[in-house]
Amino acid sequence: MITLENITKSFNHEGQDQVVLQDINLDVNKGEFLCIVGPSGCGKTTLLRMIAGLDFPTSGRILEEDVEISHPSIERGYVFQQYSLFPWLNVLENVTFGLELKEMKEDERLQKAREYLKMVGLSQAETSYPRELSGGMKQRVAIARSLVNDPHVLLMDEPFSALDVQTRHKLQEELVRIWKEEQKTIIFVTHNVDEAIFLADRVVVLSRNPGKVIKSFQVKLERLRDRSSSQFLELKKEITSFLDYEW
Ligand SMILES: Nc1ncnc2c1ncn2[C@@H]1O[C@H](COP(=O)(O)OP(=O)(O)OP(=O)(O)O)[C@@H](O)[C@H]1O
Ligand SMILES: [Mg+2]
The missing domain is CATH 3.40.50.300 (P-loop containing nucleotide triphosphate hydrolases)
Structure with a gap:
């Protein structure tokens, strides 16, 4: 609470x-x-x-x-009012970023990130960069990026x-x-x-x-x-x- x-x-x-x-x-x-x-x-x-x-x-x-x-x-995951993806990282890398900080193993990181990208309907876009995405897609990546860290x-x-x-x-x-x-x-x-x-x-x-x-x-x-x-x-x-x- x-x-x-x-x-x-x-x-x-x-x-x-x-x-x-x-x-x-x-x-x-x-x-x-x-x-x-x-x-x-x-x-x-x-x-x-x-x-x-x-x-x-x-x-x-x-x-x-x-x-x-x-x-x-x-x-406590945070999804910002403005798009806040790292422009130099692709979709998959944006989502795995937090897991790298947690020092999770690479294959586990990729598996988790893909699970959440699937959840937000973006499995097809994992190699795209933020500039190639629509606003809705960017916000889905931001949501996946928050959820992948399993916040309460x-x-x-x-x-x-x-x-x-x-x-x-x-x-x-x-x-x-x-x-x-x-x-x-x-x-x-x-x-x-x-x-x-x-x-x-x-x-x-x-x-x-x-x-x-x-x-x-x-x-x-x-x-x-x-x-x-x-x-x-x-x-x-x-x-x-x-x-x-x-x-
Ligand atoms: N760091 C800051 N320094 C000074 N004033 C600030 C700061 N952050 C916010 N404010 C002021 O606090 C008030 C509330 O701002 P806030 O961004 O929380 O509003 P909001 O409800 O999120 O607005 P919006 O719906 O437009 O996003 C505003 O008057 C703003 O100018
Ligand atoms: Mg506001």
Whole structure:
């Protein structure tokens, strides 16, 4: 379980402290698929980076299994908002990179990497370089690269936001399947309410200036979810009304 206790985060801007996130309290259960939605600039990336151990709260604590998070760990995979593959490595090498750091034997590395490339539907592309891939393919490689390290937690920062709607929907479906198969905890940031409802067990809504948790919604619809069902649309309307509200 990941616990955020009274998190506040300020940045210094032109000599003044600007509070970006305030009084965030949140428990994320093991195996839960949590989506965090909020308007641009409300602090979603900042929050995710702190859970990753890439940045630290100004006050409050973030715990994983009761241990304070103090540094990045391979146990918490991170899929960035922008494409973040190594351009000089091909697809297979991008995926095996983390395993090399773990000093895993070469044949084992290749076998694992191929297993995850297959899972994201990219077996055919292992010798391609990032510049030869579409946006959707790059994000699949990024997902495979995170999963291959067998993290407990996957932190995903708007990974599909640059994609066309068909590709986005396909990758959302794949992610739900992978999450079920691999039984990971996923914390997924997005500003897209439709995406959040399609994916999540629970949707947490953040406000802006400062970022606070304003509402939490349990999504009880059966997967794979039908975006045109009346329950889906009702929930979308309700969550959107919170996002539009000027807090
Ligand atoms: N390193 C930093 N130094 C100063 N200010 C920062 C830093 N990182 C983020 N901020 C500020 O914190 C606020 C929240 O930024 P953040 O990137 O977390 O928002 P976001 O919700 O992820 O936005 P988006 O949806 O556009 O990605 C912004 O006002 C931003 O300018
Ligand atoms: Mg962001």
